[in-house]
Amino acid sequence: MAMKLYCFGESGNSYKAALTMTLAGVDWTPVFVNFFHGDARSPEFRALNEMGEVPVLRDGDEVLSQSGLIQYHIAEKTGKLLPQDHHLRQEVMRWVLWDNHKMSSQAGTLRFLMNFVPEEKRPQEVIRWLSGRLRDAFKVLDSHLEGRDFIVNDLPSLADTACCGYLYYPEPFTFDRKAWPNIDRWLDNIAALPGWKHPYDMMPGRPSDRGL
């Protein structure tokens, strides 16, 4: 039976799970969560995930949340996107955890504030601060990718499907691909993998649905 991913197109955290499943060749289907309508805060959704966060994966009787855990579950189940070697596995998980804290959380928040909050309510001071933090994260990733095709061991892994979560979106959030040549090249490498799709082509929901 196909796994179900509760998700929406604008969600980079959902994209990490969706892309991991797709590249691992898993049979999955999206279940649209109308996040901008508050559906992730409904009692029905909280019964799935008390944290009120997307993505959530239903795999048979198992219900999982947190993109990193969903990614890990898929890798364990398929043997894809996670090396066998103990130290390389640790290295992959180190980048997944770094991404969750230093990159995606900040990129997601900044993109939300700069695009999905009404213009007059955008907190400029917070936006400036987050942009600085995110620039530091891009610096770390770009210099790590110097001379590398992928983040760990030059092979695609969960580290890549985590760190790229927000980086294909068109909405501006101070990320200029061309300013980070190694990130730019690496995003092209991921996009060249068989089955790759843009987040808006992989999951339902995009800003134009809301007239943005």
Ligand SMILES: N[C@@H](CCC(=O)N[C@@H](CS)C(=O)NCC(=O)O)C(=O)O
């Ligand atoms: N660490 C979580 C973050 C999930 C997350 O923040 N998801 C967003 C959508 S992209 C959300 O549901 N946010 C609701 C909130 O922050 O209350 C993960 O990686 O799954």
